[in-house]
Amino acid sequence: MGFEPTISCVTGMRFKPAKLxxxxxxxxxxxNLVYNKNMSLMHKNMNNQKVSELLRAIxxxxxxxxxxxxxFRTVAYDNAADAVExxxxxxxxxxxxxxxxxxxxxxxxxxxNLSEVFEKGSSKHFKAILSDLPPSMFELVKLNGxxxxxxxxxxxxxxxxxxxxxxDLEKQAKAGKIANLEGFGRESQADIxxxxxxxxxxxPDRILLPQAQKIADEILSWMKKCKKIDQIKPLGSLRRKxxxxxxxxxxxxxxxxxxxxxxxxxxxxxxxxxxKGKHKASVVLVNNIQVDLIVMDPDSFGSLLQxxxxxxxxxIALRNYAKDKGxxxxxxxxxxxxxxxxxKTENDFYKFLGLDYIPPELRExxxxxxxxxxxxxxxxxxxxxxxxxxxxxSNFDIETSHDLGVDxxxxxxxxxxxxxxxxxxxxxxxxxQSGHSESDIVKILKRKxxxxxxxxxxxxxxxxxxxxxxxxxxxxPDGSLPVSDKGLETLDFGLVSxxxxxxxxxxxxxxxxxxxxxxxxxxxxxxxxxxxxxxxESVELDWEKIFQFCLDRGKWIEINAAPKRLDLPDYLVRExxxxxxxxxxxxxxxxxxxxxxxxxxxxxxARGWAKKSDIINTRSLKDFEKLI
DNA sequence: GCCGTTTTCGGCCCGACTGTTTTCAGTCG
Numbered sequence: 209m210g211f212e213p214t215i216s217c218v219t220g221m222r223f224k225p226a227k228l229x230x231x232x233x234x235x236x237x238x239x240n241l242v243y244n245k246n247m248s249l250m251h252k253n254m255n256n257q258k259v260s261e262l263l264r265a266i267x268x269x270x271x272x273x274x275x276x277x278x279x280f281r282t283v284a285y286d287n288a289a290d291a292v293e294x295x296x297x298x299x300x301x302x303x304x305x306x307x308x309x310x311x312x313x314x315x316x317x318x319x320x321n322l323s324e325v326f327e328k329g330s331s332k333h334f335k336a337i338l339s340d341l342p343p344s345m346f347e348l349v350k351l352n353g354x355x356x357x358x359x360x361x362x363x364x365x366x367x368x369x370x371x372x373x374x375x376d377l378e379k380q381a382k383a384g385k386i387a388n389l390e391g392f393g394r395e396s397q398a399d400i401x402x403x404x405x406x407x408x409x410x411x412p413d414r415i416l417l418p419q420a421q422k423i424a425d426e427i428l429s430w431m432k433k434c435k436k437i438d439q440i441k442p443l444g445s446l447r448r449k450x451x452x453x454x455x456x457x458x459x460x461x462x463x464x465x466x467x468x469x470x471x472x473x474x475x476x477x478x479x480x481x482x483x484k485g486k487h488k489a490s491v492v493l494v495n496n497i498q499v500d501l502i503v504m505d506p507d508s509f510g511s512l513l514q515x516x517x518x519x520x521x522x523x524i525a526l527r528n529y530a531k532d533k534g535x536x537x538x539x540x541x542x543x544x545x546x547x548x549x550x551x552k553t554e555n556d557f558y559k560f561l562g563l564d565y566i567p568p569e570l571r572e573x574x575x576x577x578x579x580x581x582x583x584x585x586x587x588x589x590x591x592x593x594x595x596x597x598x599x600x601x602s603n604f605d606i607e608t609s610h611d612l613g614v615d616x617x618x619x620x621x622x623x624x625x626x627x628x629x630x631x632x633x634x635x636x637x638x639x640x641q642s643g644h645s646e647s648d649i650v651k652i653l654k655r656k657x658x659x660x661x662x663x664x665x666x667x668x669x670x671x672x673x674x675x676x677x678x679x680x681x682x683x684x685p686d687g688s689l690p691v692s693d694k695g696l697e698t699l700d701f702g703l704v705s706x707x708x709x710x711x712x713x714x715x716x717x718x719x720x721x722x723x724x725x726x727x728x729x730x731x732x733x734x735x736x737x738x739x740x741x742x743x744x745e746s747v748e749l750d751w752e753k754i755f756q757f758c759l760d761r762g763k764w765i766e767i768n769a770a771p772k773r774l775d776l777p778d779y780l781v782r783e784x785x786x787x788x789x790x791x792x793x794x795x796x797x798x799x800x801x802x803x804x805x806x807x808x809x810x811x812x813x814a815r816g817w818a819k820k821s822d823i824i825n826t827r828s829l830k831d832f833e834k835l836i
Numbered sequence: 837g838c839c840g841t842t843t844t845c846g847g848c849c850c851g852a853c854t855g856t857t858t859t860c861a862g863t864c865g
Contacts, residue, residue, distance in 0.1 A: 283838090
């Protein structure tokens with residue numbers, strides 16, 4: 209994919225001119241079955257996941273129809289599906305803005321057809337491609353080990369029904385019907401039954417980083433019992449510190465791969481071995497998490513780290529880049545015409561290609577290869593660069609309707625001291641409006657201010673020099689704040705955030721947030737998308753407007769480091785930083801131990817290409833005080 | 837079907853594992 213991507217706001221996509229043209233509506237019929245609205249691959253109200261599924265279906269259709277002629281078309285549709293899956297905003301919104309073709313991987317043809325789907329509920333061209341394929345096959349490809357061709361063959365030859373396709377397939381397998389099909393056998397039939405069992409118990413969500421880390425740590429301590437291991441390292445999206453992780457990837461350097469793989473598949477939490485060869489094995493654990501392990505000769509461990517860390521798109525881009533130089537990359541090393549160069553470290557691998565070392569967090573094919581070539585990669589911000597935590601909840605009873613923290617201010621200050629911070633800010637939720645008059649609220653806030661003043665007077669910590677009196681203030685549905693000017697006057701500065709009415713339109717939500725940010729005491733927009741990973745979608749906002757407002761008015765945007773939030777998300781951090789908007793890091797800790805989560809916030813900052821200078825709380829106390 | 841500071845035409849990453857095969861196709865990451 210590309211160099212020098214010009215990423216436009218909101219979506220993380222390259223800029224290309226857009227031309228769109230809608231057409232007509234079609235209803236799909238197949239095997240005497242009419243797709244109803246829920247089952248259809250196409251209807252007017254498609255979300256990103258549905259569009260992605262549709263594009264994969266078209267890809268599969270091309271693969272079946274003419275593998276040779278359509279091989280690259282298949283890849284193109286797959287790439288488009290990937291692109292849609294990883295979009296930061298709803299594709300329907302992008303369509304409404306006429307910007308479909310700005311998405312890298314979506315060109316004139318796909319954009320035109322998607323427009324037709326959004327407008328009419330179907331596309332003539334897509335419909336034609338899908339028309340002679342059994343609908344059930346698009347369900348069957350969701351099974352592990354079943355791709356387009358087998359799915360087609362199964363659906364076609366067994367007459368799998370469009371409704372309950374997988375249940376139907378299971379019946380046929382149990383009846384022994386699959387073993388008789390050409391190209392299948394008893395083993396395949398048994399594998400399909402296992403794949404169906406896996407499918408039924410499959411964890412629907414990707415897991416959060418700390419959970420993935422814990423699972424990986426447990427496997428690592430099991431693997432370390434095997435004495436034949438030189439080095440072992442978790443890779444994949446866990447190493448890239450993506451906000452969620454699908455499966456766990458582990459690399460091992462060893463001289464005796466067989467012994468290591470045997471030990472791995474004997475891990476007590478393994479419930480099923482998906483595959484096991486000479487170089488790698490895949491297993492499913494009791495919690496239905498898949499773990500892939502690859503072994504490699506220690507001399508080539510560097511190239512394995514590179515290969516298995518990914519991302520897929522980074523590797524493809526890197527291999528294309530190398531290909532132009534007459535080189536071929538793989539997990540074994542770098543091949544020229546007549547020689548294989550091996551690498552013990554990733555650093556040497558990238559160096560051989562004429563590139564700076566690319567930190568794992570940046571390996572997403574977002575321009576990092578070209579930046580590495582020009583020595584223009586941002587350097588990753590380290591924990592020791594952070595001088596204070598700007599989002600903390602103590603147990604000081606502020607009579608809020610939201611949750612209080614569980615630990616005392618003093619306890620949290622001591623923790624901050626241990627982390628080497630110079631300052632911190634207590635940002636309990638605002639006192640509730642119900643049951644409190646305006647003057648009650650001011651009284652409570654003064655009580656808190658006095659408490660913090662006393663803490664600042666009686667300092668007996670070695671590093672922390674100042675405690676700031678702040679507050680996390682709800683942005684009410686109309687954009688007003690539940691604290692009066694008099695109340696806000698007690699603060700050093702305020703955070704604002706959304707905790708209700710998440711479903712407003714983009715325009716309404718943007719207006720609401722801008723109003724909430726308007727007050728001069730308000731400095732930070734906290735957990736700005738309000739998403740909770742796996743639980744709640746992001747709110748819709750016009751980020752260009754938000755960023756511009758922040759720039760004009762000297763407001764900052766938070767990266768909330770709580771693992772369930774990681775909000776602002778990485779792709780929006782990238783946009784914010786490009787726009788020149790300053791970022792703050794806060795853990796939103798409600799207990800002392802959660803203050804360590806700052807590391808997750810730093811990962812988001814790195815993935816968003818934020819430099820030290822982009823992050824407000826890398827400033828010394830003196831500089832920070834000037835800013836507020 | 838998509839894409840481009842070597843290209844608007846001519847390319848499109850690379851390899852492991854499995855089952856059903858007698859040398860490979862399909863699937864996956």
